[in-house]
Amino acid sequence: MALALAAMLAGSCFFAASAQDRDSTAVSEEKNWASDTTLSIDEVMVVATRTSQEVVPVQMLSGEKLRSLGTHSIADAIRYFSGVQIKDFGGIGGLKSINVRSLGSQHVGVFYDGVELGNAQNGIVDLGRFSLDNMESVSLYNGQKSATLQSAKDYASANAVYLRTKKPRFTDGKRNNWNFGLKGGSFMTVNPSVLWEHKISDRLSLSASTEFLYTTGRYKFTYAKQDGYDTTGVRQNGDVRMTRAEVALFGDIEGGYWRAKVYFYDSERGYPGAVVRGKFVHQDRQWDDNFFAQGSFKKDFAPWYSLQVSGKYAYDYLHYLADPRLDVTAMYVDNRYRQQEAYLSAAHRFKPFRWWTLSLATDFQWNSLDADLRDFVYPLRYAGYGAAATAFEFGGLKLSASLLYTYIHDVLRASDAEMEDRHQLSPAVIASWKPFRDIDLELRAFYKKNYRMPTFNDLYYTFTGASWLEPEETSQYDFGATWHLIRSRGWFRGLDIQADVYFNQIDNKIIAMPTSNQFRWTMMNLGYVEILGVDAAAQGYFRFGPVDVSPRVNYTFQRARDLTDPTSEWYGGQVAYIPLHSCSVTLGAAYSSWSFNYSFIYTGERYESSANIPENYAQPWYTHDISLTKSFLFKGWELQATALVNNILNQQYEVVKCYPMPGTNFMIKVNFIL
Secondary structure, eight states: OHHHHHHHHHHOOOOOOSSOOOOHHHHHHHHHHTOOOOOOOOTTTOSSOOOTTOSSOEEEEEHHHHHTSOOSSHHHHHTTSTTEEEEEOSTTTSOEEEEETTSOGGGEEEEETTEEOOOTTTSOOOGGGSOSTTEEEEEEEESOOOOSSOOGGGGSSSEEEEEEEOOOOOOTTOOEEEEEEEEEEGGGEEEEEEEEEEEEETTEEEEEEEEEEEEOOOEEEEEEOTTSOEEEEEEOSOOEEEEEEEEEEEEEETTEEEEEEEEEEEEEEEEOOOOBTTBOOOOEEEEEEEEEEEEEEEEEEETTEEEEEEEEEEEEEEEEEEOTTTOTTSOOEEEEEEEEEEEEEEEEEEEEETTEEEEEEEEEEEEEEEEOOTTOOOEEEEEEEEEEEEEEEETTEEEEEEEEEEEEEEEETTOSOOOOOEEEEEEEEEEEEOOOSSSEEEEEEEEEEEEEOOOHHHHHSSSSSOOOOOOEEEEEEEEEEEEEEEOSSSSEEEEEEEEEEEEEEEESOEEEEOOSSTTSOEEEEOOEEEEEEEEEEEEEEEEETTEEEEEEEEEEEEEEEEOSOTTSTTTTEEOTTOOSEEEEEEEEEEETTEEEEEEEEEEOOEESSSSOSGGGEEOOEEEEEEEEEEEEEETTEEEEEEEEEESTTOOOOEEETTEEOOOSEEEEEEEEEO
16 A cells, blocks of 8 residues: 555656746745845835735735744744634743634644645644744745645645745855844743854855743733632743754755755743633643654756655654642643654646646655553554646636545554545635736635544544544635735835635534543544635835835634534534634834834634633733834944834733733844854
């Protein structure tokens, strides 16, 4: 069977579903792999890339704007995108995951420099462990990325987050770039970092970065008692000690490029836990070691044929400890988990005519999970993905269609049970149209079927050793429009507007049901959910003499209804933690060597359960953040100093019930650039 999947890969049947990705940043990325040309752009003015060139809805943060938001992690930055809910369990050390358009965290694929980050154990990538210091851009795609050369896994998620790290660029004959950074602030946070870029030759460069983070995670919060008065507590056991290191090679070849990366992450953290019945202190601890090595190769062999190959090996270790000797309310847990993943992908693009593109690709993935649990089945998973797509472009009309085939074969090494193989076809159809030649207006629509295989935890983390869950299936429908106006003179320089109306359906939704043991739950298929939503964004560009100003507004409306049981009293209730209304506002301004950023996030009223009753009501919350940056230029080097203040009004709020978030906090950042 493994040989058959490998043969599938060698035969390479995959895809690239849509017309060429002409997003300005994505195009510049591919061009910059082939040269060391320095691009000079006004980074403060770029809040998000122009989206009319994308067939599917996309949002992006890049450059200095990404680093000026006053955020600690990738997850914090993604909060500024429309249609996103962040699950944050409190503080810097808390787990952070995202939910896009109410489809669930497991339906969000996260790609790091083009290769997907995996977690076969629970299907969730903790975005809190990725730094912004060496990040070039963060993009969110609804549906699938509209590139013509990508892996089959790019089509396997309902939504996708793409993290692109910096590629070295050298000027004035330099062969080395250095960036020494130091952050410090609230919660006794200390975060030094170093980035070194070295030009080995005209076609080969190296990048090495490392950082260390320590924080106590201690902050005060206000807790409302049931008898009517408030008390102040201190968040404890939220300390984090983290080390991250990356080394990457970037090579340019005739008509293409190659790249290779090694990543290592080590951390120890406390989980502050829920504040329940006046209990503020928990003692749960977690240790993580994550390692992966990945590489990719892309080359245009002819004007009509291109090839892309990528591969990866990953090893993840997790140790979780809950000791009743330290916390009498805890059930004793001392478990260790070890995951391994091997991945290989080959994608082909054929362009027989200027207006017609064909794409084929296959991916093979192997996962294993070991744990020191009683009666654990030690599962292996062999997965094959194949996709084929075609795209047409006739003037202002773009049409594309793709078909993804998924094959899953699980082997239980410590069980006599034989798991049934899974086969699934997932189609997608995308269209866009520019009805006017002189007006930059584009209409778009897509339909996509998606398939989520249950994770190892869903299937095998039970007393019986295995369960027969059905995979989740989603259907996505989207209709949207983008409009751009650009002016070269005057104080008003441009306006970007985009809006999308979407309807999503989730069948066989997987939910967790408690048993007599609170550490082990039973997973069940017991759900049908419908989501009707609207995403809208507006970006303005203004110039007042020497001052550039760029405001942006994102708004989301989501009606996510639980329609599982028509006989239930709560039938049709809003899904837990999904607000009807949410929005964000950012305002950037730049003058000479100064830059200022203001941001506002609002999350409307929600319910903590599909039982939409007053007892489960969650109040709206909002935060205001500001930052100010000054650059000092000296001969041969630069000093950047940034001051950030988050939650300046000291709003007391909870993203997840009983997990209070920090009030007002600050951070100072200093970077020496040589």
